[in-house]
Amino acid sequence: MTSDSEPRSSPLPWTEVLLYWLLSFGSHLYSFYKLHKFSKEHEVGLEREFLLERGVFKGFKRDPSDFEWSFWTEWAKKSLLWTLIGHGILSRLTTIFYPKLRVPALTLYGFLAASSMLGIKGVSVMLVHLGVSFSVAQLQKPALSWIVNLLLLSTLHIQSLQEIQRGWYSTEEEYYLLLFSVAVCGLRFISFSLEHCWSPLDRRRVVELFWLFSYTFYHPFFYNGPIITFKAYTEQMRRSPEEGNQNESALSALLLGSGRILLWWCLAEYMIHVMYMHSIQSNETYIEILPPWALGGLALALVQFFYVKYLVLFGLPCTLAALDGLVPPKLPRCVSIMYSFTGMWRHFDEGLYRWLIRYIYVPLGGSRHGPLCKVLSTGLAFGFVCFWHGGHDYLRYWAVMNWAGVLVENGLSSLFATSRVRAVIEQNFSAAMQRRCIALLSAFSTAMLILSNLVFLGGIHVGRIFWKRVFVQGWSTIAPPMLAFLYCFAQVGLEWTSHPP
Numbered sequence: 001m002t003s004d005s006e007p008r009s010s011p012l013p014w015t016e017v018l019l020y021w022l023l024s025f026g027s028h029l030y031s032f033y034k035l036h037k038f039s040k041e042h043e044v045g046l047e048r049e050f051l052l053e054r055g056v057f058k059g060f061k062r063d064p065s066d067f068e069w070s071f072w073t074e075w076a077k078k079s080l081l082w083t084l085i086g087h088g089i090l091s092r093l094t095t096i097f098y099p100k101l102r103v104p105a106l107t108l109y110g111f112l113a114a115s116s117m118l119g120i121k122g123v124s125v126m127l128v129h130l131g132v133s134f135s136v137a138q139l140q141k142p143a144l145s146w147i148v149n150l151l152l153l154s155t156l157h158i159q160s161l162q163e164i165q166r167g168w169y170s171t172e173e174e175y176y177l178l179l180f181s182v183a184v185c186g187l188r189f190i191s192f193s194l195e196h197c198w199s200p201l202d203r204r205r206v207v208e209l210f211w212l213f214s215y216t217f218y219h220p221f222f223y224n225g226p227i228i229t230f231k232a233y234t235e236q237m238r239r240s241p242e243e244g245n246q247n248e249s250a251l252s253a254l255l256l257g258s259g260r261i262l263l264w265w266c267l268a269e270y271m272i273h274v275m276y277m278h279s280i281q282s283n284e285t286y287i288e289i290l291p292p293w294a295l296g297g298l299a300l301a302l303v304q305f306f307y308v309k310y311l312v313l314f315g316l317p318c319t320l321a322a323l324d325g326l327v328p329p330k331l332p333r334c335v336s337i338m339y340s341f342t343g344m345w346r347h348f349d350e351g352l353y354r355w356l357i358r359y360i361y362v363p364l365g366g367s368r369h370g371p372l373c374k375v376l377s378t379g380l381a382f383g384f385v386c387f388w389h390g391g392h393d394y395l396r397y398w399a400v401m402n403w404a405g406v407l408v409e410n411g412l413s414s415l416f417a418t419s420r421v422r423a424v425i426e427q428n429f430s431a432a433m434q435r436r437c438i439a440l441l442s443a444f445s446t447a448m449l450i451l452s453n454l455v456f457l458g459g460i461h462v463g464r465i466f467w468k469r470v471f472v473q474g475w476s477t478i479a480p481p482m483l484a485f486l487y488c489f490a491q492v493g494l495e496w497t498s499h500p501p
Helices: 014-041 043-050 067-097 099-137 142-157 159-166 172-198 205-216 230-237 244-274 277-281 284-289 292-323 341-347 350-361 371-389 393-417 419-428 431-458 460-472 479-498
Strands: none
Touching (some): 014 043, 014 244, 014 277, 043 277, 067 244, 142 159, 142 371, 172 230, 172 371, 277 292, 393 419, 393 431, 431 460
């Protein structure tokens, strides 16, 4: 984990770049086709075991096995989509007619929306956490604030409290909504606490409490993020609202953003209609018998669906936040052009990445105090992410794999940047050949990155079977062509980095 910018790569002949694009795109389509074919051949068994739903698209079933997508889709239909639309309408009305009341109105709206969805008891949990965090922050001791906020987050894993909170709701989905909300707000409480310890926003505690309340209950980001820091939120929301002559451009941006989100939602739904990747990954037998191309298609489909899913889940909140004058984190970058662990962390969830850099990596020393400090800072950042996600066994494996991947990449970058090694490289390799070597190394890094993502998305058993089938049983038949295609993916990623749209 590093805050350094990515280097620009050397150009290649356009014919070579075109070939990499064609091979990358073609391999995606063909592997998806093979996975689709396998899905249809085993549709009866999958439907019997995983209860495939009647599809929206004629002739196709729908795979509802991805919990997160099904969960947020149902909540969107039930109430969340409508409350987000209400937030957007209120934001525009107050900006135009009552700009001084914009922040209080949006804060009150967010609190009432949270109360309607979480109930009085659920919101009371949020208020208790908010009050404790605010009170401890007044002591301006960062270490103490960290300890208290970690203890508050750990209450999510106390079984007796879980049972009590489950009893407040009639469905499991309502309890999970509270769980996700408390987890995301926990990051906000840490952000506020540390910012207050370093530089208080206002000496008047009532004013600071109001801004913490507003930051916590800001409706578009309340349930699932993305994350922005308390400092960024207050600075941007305190700016004068946009002038009336910008209303037309704001409306155009909202319509354009909504159209893109609708297209992403349609793509995500289409993927789970034509490829039953989430049901297949849940059964080890199916993964074992997948043909090689379909096996590659399963890996690509799982990570691509995760990417498209978060374009939707982050897309609408970010669109509304931009309407409110905030600068939200950039949306995730396509995972097929990610060629390093470092790039994945930097560009998939930019808000979480900035949060980790600001509140864990830099305060612990980062790269400023030598390699050992950098290793420890990076390790603690990944350890916190593992803890925040729940700390399960598969998350620990995933965190260690990412930690090791980032350290290896940073170690190799430091080695190649030394004057002696750099001189040897420049004397013996052209700029284009250097880029090809980087892409070759990146192919191995991408293979491990995909493996770690499969552990995160499917569990240890999915990662173990992929490792066995690709690198143990298929070391001479599956691994070489896979690395060749990953080399093409890396070249496309390097080209994208060098010439962003």
